[in-house]
Amino acid sequence: MTKIGFIGFGSMASLIATKIIETEVAAPEEIILYSSSENEHFKQFYDKYPTTELASHEAEVFTKAAHSFICKVPLAVLPIIKDCAAVLTSERHVVSIAAGVSTSDILAISPELQISKLIPSITTAVGLGTTLITHADTVTKTNSTWLENTFEHFGHVMTIREENIDIASDLTSSSPGIIAAIFEQFVEAALRKSSLSDAEVFQMINFALAGTSKLLAEEDYTFSGLIERVATKGGITAEGVELSESELPKFFDELLDRTQTKYASSKKEIQAQKQDLLS
Incomplete structure (x- = not known):
């Protein structure tokens, strides 16, 4: 039996595990999870799927699972990798969903590990949205294909260069x-x-939002094409469009500046932590 593991079980881990079961990628008994706290997400999931296997520690998940999702805050990821180094051999496939922690950061701690990075979106709960995936060179074709096919079951998947993942995360997850x-x-x-x-x-x-999204997705509209269709020149909608074109560019420029600054701050903390763990 192929096991799929989860370390940390908050909102996003619960969403991913639930969708994996609902789309029949795996049965409940093929899920193994470890959570340091029995939070509401953990309780609700386990009440619904009581045949899920519960691990007693992180290393047990890595040992038993063919694919292990680390669903912890960024500063918790590298310490887990180091603490479990003895079982993180080259055949292990680990998937991190933590922003700010790169595949190279993890490989610095565990050089042979097959590590993928995944940025999910809450919209996958309704079968829409985009999941971002990037793979380290250590990941086999079999494991990269498994991960991509799994998330194609409940949304759209984009594999991208890791250097673009922060901006892409703003466009998908945020x-x-x-x-x-x-x-x-x-x-x-x-x-x-x-x-x-x-x-x-x-x-x-x-x-209006639902209808706009449906038009864009199903009627092959672009944003500019939809604006042209709705905003008659000199009409009421055109007034709103003109204001948006005047005022929103600086808003979105500042929005991306702020999120990139936050990413940079998080990465600085991760780099300092990595140096401590390697020293």
């Missing part, structure tokens, strides 16, 4: 939260300028 924040402000503005209820405005925006 964008649902950013889009929600932008349109929450649109809702608030509409409430300030009308007697519509919160629920009414939310429903209008919600269906």
